[in-house]
Amino acid sequence: MASAEGLEPSRTRKNSNKNIIARIRHGHITGRGICRGTEISEALLKERDHKAQWHGIPVLLRRLYDKSHLNSDLSQIYFIIKEVSSFLSMEAMSFVTEDRKPAQESTYPNTYTFDLFGGVDLLVEILMRPTLTTQTNVPKMSDDLVKDCLSVLYNCCICMEGVTKSLASRDDFVMFLFTLMSNKKTFLQTATLIEDILGVRKEMIQLEDIPNLPSLVQSFNQQQLANFCRILSVTISEPDMGNDDKNTLLAKNAQVVVKFNCASSYYSSMALLNIPGFIERLCKLATRKVSEASGASSLLLELQDWYTWLDNAPVLDALMQMAAEDAEHSSTESSDESSLAASPLRHRLPQSMKIVHEIMFKVEVLYVLCVLLVGRQRNQVHRMLAEFKLIPGLNNLFDKLIWRKQTSTHVLHSQNQNCDCSPEISFKIQFLRLLQSFSDHHENKYLLLNAQELNELSAISLKANIPEVEALVNTDRNLICDGKKGLLTRLISVMKKEPPDSSFRFWQARAVESFLRGTTSYADQVFLLKRGLLEHILFCIIDSGCKSRDVLQSYFDLLGELMKFNMDAFKKFNRYVNSDEKFQTFMTQINSSLVDSNMLVRCIILSLDRFEGQTEDMRVVEVLSECRLLSYMARVENRLTFLFRLVNIINVQTLTQENVSCLNTSLVVLMLARRRGTLPFYLNALREKEYAEKYPGCLLNNFHNLLRFWQRHYLNKDKDSTCLENSSCIPFTYWKETVSVLLGSDRTSLCAIASYIDEAYMDLGKDFLEV
Numbered sequence: 001m002a003s004a005e006g007l008e009p010s011r012t013r014k015n016s017n018k019n020i021i022a023r024i025r026h027g028h029i030t031g032r033g034i035c036r037g038t039e040i041s042e043a044l045l046k047e048r049d050h051k052a053q054w055h056g057i058p059v060l061l062r063r064l065y066d067k068s069h070l071n072s073d074l075s076q077i078y079f080i081i082k083e084v085s086s087f088l089s090m091e092a093m094s095f096v097t098e099d100r101k102p103a104q105e106s107t108y109p110n111t112y113t114f115d116l117f118g119g120v121d122l123l124v125e126i127l128m129r130p131t132l133t134t135q136t137n138v139p140k141m142s143d144d145l146v147k148d149c150l151s152v153l154y155n156c157c158i159c160m161e162g163v164t165k166s167l168a169s170r171d172d173f174v175m176f177l178f179t180l181m182s183n184k185k186t187f188l189q190t191a192t193l194i195e196d197i198l199g200v201r202k203e204m205i206q207l208e209d210i211p212n213l214p215s216l217v218q219s220f221n222q223q224q225l226a227n228f229c230r231i232l233s234v235t236i237s238e239p240d241m242g243n244d245d246k247n248t249l250l251a252k253n254a255q256v257v258v259k260f261n262c263a264s265s266y267y268s269s270m271a272l273l274n275i276p277g278f279i280e281r282l283c284k285l286a287t288r289k290v291s292e293a294s295g296a297s298s299l300l301l302e303l304q305d306w307y308t309w310l311d312n313a314p315v316l317d318a319l320m321q322m323a324a325e326d327a328e329h330s331s332t333e334s335s336d337e338s339s340l341a342a343s344p345l346r347h348r349l350p351q352s353m354k355i356v357h358e359i360m361f362k363v364e365v366l367y368v369l370c371v372l373l374v375g376r377q378r379n380q381v382h383r384m385l386a387e388f389k390l391i392p393g394l395n396n397l398f399d400k401l402i403w404r405k406q407t408s409t410h411v412l413h414s415q416n417q418n419c420d421c422s423p424e425i426s427f428k429i430q431f432l433r434l435l436q437s438f439s440d441h442h443e444n445k446y447l448l449l450n451a452q453e454l455n456e457l458s459a460i461s462l463k464a465n466i467p468e469v470e471a472l473v474n475t476d477r478n479l480i481c482d483g484k485k486g487l488l489t490r491l492i493s494v495m496k497k498e499p500p501d502s503s504f505r506f507w508q509a510r511a512v513e514s515f516l517r518g519t520t521s522y523a524d525q526v527f528l529l530k531r532g533l534l535e536h537i538l539f540c541i542i543d544s545g546c547k548s549r550d551v552l553q554s555y556f557d558l559l560g561e562l563m564k565f566n567m568d569a570f571k572k573f574n575r576y577v578n579s580d581e582k583f584q585t586f587m588t589q590i591n592s593s594l595v596d597s598n599m600l601v602r603c604i605i606l607s608l609d610r611f612e613g614q615t616e617d618m619r620v621v622e623v624l625s626e627c628r629l630l631s632y633m634a635r636v637e638n639r640l641t642f643l644f645r646l647v648n649i650i651n652v653q654t655l656t657q658e659n660v661s662c663l664n665t666s667l668v669v670l671m672l673a674r675r676r677g678t679l680p681f682y683l684n685a686l687r688e689k690e691y692a693e694k695y696p697g698c699l700l701n702n703f704h705n706l707l708r709f710w711q712r713h714y715l716n717k718d719k720d721s722t723c724l725e726n727s728s729c730i731p732f733t734y735w736k737e738t739v740s741v742l743l744g745s746d747r748t749s750l751c752a753i754a755s756y757i758d759e760a761y762m763d764l765g766k767d768f769l770e771v
Helices: 013-030 041-054 056-067 076-095 109-116 119-132 141-160 161-168 173-178 189-197 215-219 224-230 251-253 257-273 278-287 294-303 306-311 315-326 344-348 352-375 377-389 389-400 423-439 441-449 450-461 486-496 504-516 522-528 533-543 549-563 569-574 580-592 594-612 616-625 628-634 635-646 661-676 679-692 698-716 718-728 731-744
Strands: none
Touching: 013 278, 013 549, 056 076, 056 109, 056 580, 076 109, 076 119, 076 141, 109 119, 109 161, 119 141, 119 161, 119 173, 141 161, 141 189, 141 306, 161 173, 161 294, 189 224, 189 731, 215 257, 215 278, 224 278, 224 352, 224 486, 224 533, 251 294, 251 306, 257 278, 257 315, 257 352, 257 377, 278 352, 278 389, 352 377, 352 389, 352 423, 352 635, 352 731, 377 441, 377 731, 389 423, 389 441, 389 486, 423 441, 423 628, 450 522, 450 718, 486 504, 504 522, 504 533, 504 549, 522 533, 522 549, 522 569, 533 549, 533 616, 549 569, 569 616, 580 594, 580 628, 580 718, 594 628, 594 635, 635 679, 661 679, 661 698, 661 731, 679 698, 698 731
């Protein structure tokens, strides 16, 4: 053990302080010499303390080390940790009540000193020591002592990200923390620390490795289960690729780490689904009601600083935990709200606080359900959510809690981006995401309707003399929404009331669009057309002055699904867009960003192709002759202009999940041309465009490379190919055949791209796959 002899007495105290710190830092890096402050004598630490302004923290750590050996009386260290905690908690509180600042030594000196002198490692040792010995008579740590140790570690994590990352790298400690969650007295502090630690881990933990996971989760009451969902939100989510160039499809295909993490996500999800009653309890949490008192609607006025509120979420949890503990003295603990409702403290808590607490829980629960819904076990999850009546439960909460009032406009966040929105805004977004995932390409989407609305769909099919959709016929009416309106109808009602640029419009449109996606259903489209949805969308695109590209993109996509192959929709479009000025405004919006609007362009082209094959029907002839939109797209020069732009705005290196639709839309144009025997005309037009623009070979070589990538990307993905087939009503075999024909190497073939590229300009980008 090092002592005062290691430092030359002739040096100044200032230099000696620096020498101590330098030695410890050097030990941290090399693993040699002094690695902890506990290796320095207490006398020397006291001597240097005042000058260094360490506030006695190294001395306290030295005493803590001396009194915390395996068979020590652990009650003696309780007061030491309390004293240390007082220094650190003030810094942590200043961190969360102000804008978060970069963790620096000068910003949080006490936390820095505590970590530098080995405090974090020492607390981890104290907590884990009983599990690392074979002795049977080891003194047991009190719950209060465990809670204080966890709180100190959490405060360190708040102020210093390096501490969080260091703890996250210790698999043994992470798994140990999960065992502490079985103790209700230490649950909250443990859950809060785990959530912080897992948020910075690069590798996902595997839930199946947690000791006794099923019994652990089954032991949680509803409040603890909701807190556990916060942890699950970072353990079962498939990793986000980020927003940089690594987000390209080319880079995604090359990611090996992501594949491993996706596998971890799958096994973790399976571990949860195998826990008896887990999904049922989540559904109950998501749909349970909150008793609302008068004045609760002033929630946003009562809570002005949302950054502070969210960062102090553990404080809110602590209040609710106190209420639950108070209730335990008077009644047996219940797994629902009844125990909290009986608590005097709960009655004293502001009503808005109770609502926010419930909303925050529901945000996490809905997020977990949403992640499970988009995983590989989707059908199993769907069956469970239907059985436990999640959708009817959410429908009953819609007016009273989910959308009890309009919320101010907010900034749109990406799917996996951390959000600093209010709990109420986050709740709405997660609710809309859940509806989108629930409805997308799944027969259970009809659970979003009530009995009257299902009958309406049947009547629409009967009137049109078309068979009912099989999924509609098979819908279990015991599991659908009750009340005067179903969830889908309620959603459309609030959608119409949103401000033009509200980002909620994006999520609302996505949720409604998901109801229409898949094989086109005439009855589903008419159901929404009768509720004025098409006119509302056109108003937002043409007349509202909306400038948000995200909102406009979602409306273009929804409009495409609503109008596809539907003559009634094109008639309604023509009645609304009843002037050249309105039509020009509409086309300007489409042309302003083809990446955003190309799905609508695809819908118009597909619909035009179908209508042109039905000219024996006079109603179709009437629509073709009168509709401005169809007349515009019927002109071949306009279709060619869209084709030029679609091929030109993307390349293999810039393809993303967002813009790959441009490639597929260009393929739709050429597939339809191939059906009609005009494919050579379109390819020759591309060649002429190249020469007119004085870049021969570039456009066609780029398209050739894109199609080569298309083969690699789609021929190994069943889900993507199914989506292409359902959305276009073109068999995927025809997609594959067309791509193969276009990529043919025979330069004498009039349907091969190679035939239209001069020899001198061939293979300009042939090495793209090695990028």
